Amino acid sequence: MEFIKMKLSNLFIGLSLCSAFSLRAQNMLPQDMDTNQFCYSVSVSGLFDFSSTSVERQMTQLYFLGGELTDKIKARSFNKHKGINNIGFELGGVVDYHNYVSNVFKNPKIGYVVRAGSYSYLSSNYSKDAFGLLFYGNSMYKGDTASFSGMDAKGIGIEKFGIGLIDKKSKTSLVLNGYNVSSYQDLNIVKGNLISDTTNNSLQLEMIGNYRTAKSSNFSKGWGMGFDLDYRLPVSWFNGKSTYFQFSMQNIGVMVLNQVTNYSFDTDVEFGGFQFQDVFKSPSDSTNNDYQDSLGLKVTTSSAIRLLPGFIQVGKLIQENTDQKWQSYFGVRLYTTLTYNPLIFIGGQYQASKNIRFGFQGSYGGFSTFRAGLYSQLKFKRTYVGLGTEDFYGMISKKARGQSVYLRISYRW
Numbered sequence: 227m228e229f230i231k232m233k234l235s236n237l238f239i240g241l242s243l244c245s246a247f248s249l250r251a252q253n254m255l256p257q258d259m260d261t262n263q264f265c266y267s268v269s270v271s272g273l274f275d276f277s278s279t280s281v282e283r284q285m286t287q288l289y290f291l292g293g294e295l296t297d298k299i300k301a302r303s304f305n306k307h308k309g310i311n312n313i314g315f316e317l318g319g320v321v322d323y324h325n326y327v328s329n330v331f332k333n334p335k336i337g338y339v340v341r342a343g344s345y346s347y348l349s350s351n352y353s354k355d356a357f358g359l360l361f362y363g364n365s366m367y368k369g370d371t372a373s374f375s376g377m378d379a380k381g382i383g384i385e386k387f388g389i390g391l392i393d394k395k396s397k398t399s400l401v402l403n404g405y406n407v408s409s410y411q412d413l414n415i416v417k418g419n420l421i422s423d424t425t426n427n428s429l430q431l432e433m434i435g436n437y438r439t440a441k442s443s444n445f446s447k448g449w450g451m452g453f454d455l456d457y458r459l460p461v462s463w464f465n466g467k468s469t470y471f472q473f474s475m476q477n478i479g480v481m482v483l484n485q486v487t488n489y490s491f492d493t494d495v496e497f498g499g500f501q502f503q504d505v506f507k508s509p510s511d512s513t514n515n516d517y518q519d520s521l522g523l524k525v526t527t528s529s530a531i532r533l534l535p536g537f538i539q540v541g542k543l544i545q546e547n548t549d550q551k552w553q554s555y556f557g558v559r560l561y562t563t564l565t566y567n568p569l570i571f572i573g574g575q576y577q578a579s580k581n582i583r584f585g586f587q588g589s590y591g592g593f594s595t596f597r598a599g600l601y602s603q604l605k606f607k608r609t610y611v612g613l614g615t616e617d618f619y620g621m622i623s624k625k626a627r628g629q630s631v632y633l634r635i636s637y638r639w
Contacts, residue, residue: 259397259458259470260546260638265327269636272319275616277594277628280307280357284624300361302625307354310376312565314593318345326394339399341388341454345477346409347535349564349593350379359420369424375417377435378565382535383409384481388454398457405450405534407481410440430496437489438530452479452534458543469542476537478562486530493522536562544575551577555587567591573599581605589616594628601632610636 276286282303288295320343330336356374358366385408390401415435422429440447455475463469541557556572573587583603590596594617601614612634620626 258546259472259543262547262638263326263394264638265325267322267324267326267636267638269322269324269634270319271322271632271634273630273632274317275628275630275632276313276315276620277592277597277617277630278311278313279594279627280311281313281627282306282624283620283626283629287624295361304354304357304361306627307357310351310353311357312351312567312593313349314564314566315348316346319343324392324399326392330391335394337392337394339388339390339392339401341390341401341403342386344385345535346381346383347561347564348379348381349561349566350377350413351565352377352379356418364420364422364429367420367422369422372420372422373418374415375419377413377415377418379411379413380535380564381409381411382563383407384450384477384534386452386477390454396458396460399455401454403452403454403477403479405452405477405479405481406446407440407448407450407483408445410438410447410481410483410486410532412436412438428496430494432494434492436491438486440483440485441487442485447485448481448483450479450481450534452477452536454478469545472539472541472543472557474537474539477534478536478538479534481532481534483530483532485527487525487527490524490526491522533563535564538562541571548577553577559592566593585614587616597628599630608637608639610634610638 276283278286280303282299285295285299285303287293288299320341323340324337325339326337328337330338353374353376355367355372356377359372359374364372385406386403388401388403390399392399413435414437415433417432417434419432420429421432453475454477455473457473459471459473460468461471537559538561539557539559541559542555544553544555553575554573555575556570558568558570560566560568569589569591571587571589573585575583575585577583581604585601585603587599587601588596589599597617598619599614599616600618601612603610603612605611612632614632615621616630616632617626617628620629621631
């Protein structure tokens with residue numbers, strides 16, 4: 227008989243849905259270095275990004291837009307899975323205000339920055355068998371073992387408000403932030419095996435791991451403190467010219483969660499088919515607690531301290547005030563707490579006129595493998611508008627393993 231899909235699958239989908247709407251303030255729309263000395267600037271940045279090593283865009287869109295999940299769609303993604311796979315969602319936005327007129331601490335070289343942003347993140351690494359159990363149940367593993375060991379999934383939502391200092395000439399800034407934690411979930415499975423007999427009438431479940439969630443009816447699940455650093459360094463470049471490099475750190479700090487419920491499981495147990503289904507019945511069922519006891523499930527609740535989902539990027543900047551037709555940019559980025567592989571990127575920008583620019587980039591790493599992107603930037607007097615994607619193929623094909631759209635608008639006066 228075909229047993230119900232594992233509770234693990236529902237958890238994986240739940241994490242995806244709660245964190246699919248998230249954002250990092252930094253994206254591969256290249257950061258520019260404007261050496262003009264203006265008085266004020268306001269900028270708004272936003273990004274939606276989904277990327278995966280194995281799951282097609284058409285499949286993920288069904289959870290947000292609705293539609294029929296056909297066997298063909300499932301099979302296409304399943305066949306792209308390898309031993310270990312990654313998936314990640316990001317979405318959010320940040321607003322910056324820079325004041326270059328005020329002299330902080332009566333120092334004519336120092337202005338100030340005010341920043342507000344909202345971010346959420348989801349990331350997971352998982353095995354091909356975990357995907358199979360999620361979408362096919364255990365029917366395809368008759369007489370076999372489905373392994374989901376080493377699975378790690380995190381979902382985090384935060385909001386921040388910060389104020390800091392900026393060097394008026396170099397544009398280097400340091401911002402101290404206070405954070406609200408609006409969601410937190412963390413799943414780690416050290417060992418996970420589901421062993422079926424040839425008739426699927428009995429199962430052996432081996433599972434060691436933890437699931438942690440910040441449970442509260444309040445919007446705020448906790449608070450945090452951290453900082454953003456944007457350090458800009460002029461360096462000599464080819465042909466006696468100079469350029470700028472950026473070292474950027476965002477959301478580096480800690481968050482304090484008010485109340486975290488920790489579900490710890492350590493089990494090696496055999497079930498008959500109907501018994502295994504009883505494990506995941508409603509808690510109101512009288513047999514449910516007995517079977518969950520056999521899973522070695524322990525539930526505790528306490529406060530907790532965790533690292534914020536910090537972001538680090540090092541790269542070459544685009545120069546705003548230049549007559550060069552072509553400029554290059556490149557760099558590396560990583561997150562401090564997510565299942566995110568170090569990502570390298572390289573791109574080029576063509577300046578068609580003083581007010582129109584186009585660019586392209588390639589990247590490898592992160593939650594995916596290779597991605598190619600395009601962007602454009604327009605200037606209208608004091609207004610700058612940039613629009614692009616880090617995954618051009620994902621914009622035109624449902625078979626792509628990602629999709630991204632990002633926007634940046636700034637006004638300087």
